[in-house]
Amino acid sequence: MKAELFPAGSGSPRDLQIDVMAQGDLPAVLRIEGVSFSTSWPANAFSNEIRDNKLAHYFVGRLDGEIVAYGGIWVILEDSHITTIAVHPDFRGRRLGEVMLLKLLGEAIAQGASWITLEVRESNDVAQKLYRKYGFTTVSTRRGYYSDNGENALVMWAGNLKGELYGARLRVLRATLDTDPSPRSG
Numbered sequence: 001m002k003a004e005l006f007p008a009g010s011g012s013p014r015d016l017q018i019d020v021m022a023q024g025d026l027p028a029v030l031r032i033e034g035v036s037f038s039t040s041w042p043a044n045a046f047s048n049e050i051r052d053n054k055l056a057h058y059f060v061g062r063l064d065g066e067i068v069a070y071g072g073i074w075v076i077l078e079d080s081h082i083t084t085i086a087v088h089p090d091f092r093g094r095r096l097g098e099v100m101l102l103k104l105l106g107e108a109i110a111q112g113a114s115w116i117t118l119e120v121r122e123s124n125d126v127a128q129k130l131y132r133k134y135g136f137t138t139v140s141t142r143r144g145y146y147s148d149n150g151e152n153a154l155v156m157w158a159g160n161l162k163g164e165l166y167g168a169r170l171r172v173l174r175a176t177l178d179t180d181p182s183p184r185s186g
C-alpha cells in the first residue's frame with residue numbers, strides 16, 4: 001500500500017512537512033510506535049502528553065500527507081529532554097530522522113533550552129550515531145533501565161545549545177541536508 005503512496009524518488013528530507021502533533025495523528029503515530037520500539041507507549045501516553053503536559057512539544061513528519069515520523073521533547077527552563085523519536089521502518093535511511101531531530105533541537109532552543117538530554121538503549125547503534133552527529137556525548141549509564149530485557153540505557157547529552165559553536169554546527173548540518181538530500185549509503 002505504502003509503495004503506491006510513495007513512488008520511487010519521493011520522500012527526500014526537503015519533502016518532510018513537520019506539524020505539531022494533534023489527537024487525530026495518534027493512530028498513525030501508534031502504528032509507527034508499534035513497529036519501532038519493543039515496548040510501545042500506549043495511546044493515552046501520547047494523548048496526555050499533547051493535551052495536558054505544558055512542557056511537552058510533539059511533532060509529526062508527513063510525506064505526501066502521510067505520517068512517517070514523529071518526535072517529542074520536554075523543555076523545563078534551560079533543560080530539555082528528547083522523550084521519543086521514530087521514523088517508519090519503510091522510510092529510514094532517507095535523513096528524515098535527522099530532519100526530525102533538527103526540528104526537536106530547534107524547538108528546544110526556541111523555548112529557551114541550553115542543554116538537552118536523552119536515554120538510548122546501549123544496543124541502539126543507529127540512534128547513538130545520529131545523536132553523536134548532532135554533538136551528543138554519553139555522560140552516564142542507567143543499569144537495567146529498560147524493563148523488557150533489563151538493557152542498560154546510555155544517557156546522552158549536548159550542551160551550550162544557544163552558543164555560537166553549536167549554532168554553527170546546526171547550520172552546517174542543515175545546509176548539508178539541503179544541498180545533499182540523498183539517502184545515506186551505508
Ligand SMILES: CC(C)(COP(=O)(O)OP(=O)(O)OC[C@H]1O[C@@H](n2cnc3c(N)ncnc32)[C@H](O)[C@@H]1OP(=O)(O)O)[C@@H](O)C(=O)NCCC(=O)NCCS
Pocket residue numbers: 036037084085086087088091092093094095096097098099119120121124125126127129130131133184185186
Ligand atoms: C533512529 C532513527 C530515528 C533514525 O532515523 P533515520 O531516518 O533512519 O536516520 P537518517 O536517515 O536521518 O540518518 C541520520 C544519521 O543517523 C545514523 N544512521 C541512520 N541509519 C543508520 C544505519 N543504518 N547505520 C548506522 N547509522 C545510521 C547516521 O549517523 C546518519 O547520518 P550519516 O548517514 O551522515 O552517518 C530510526 O532509525 C528509528 O526510527 N529507529 C527506531 C526508533 C528508535 O530507535 N528511536 C530512537 C530512540 S532513543
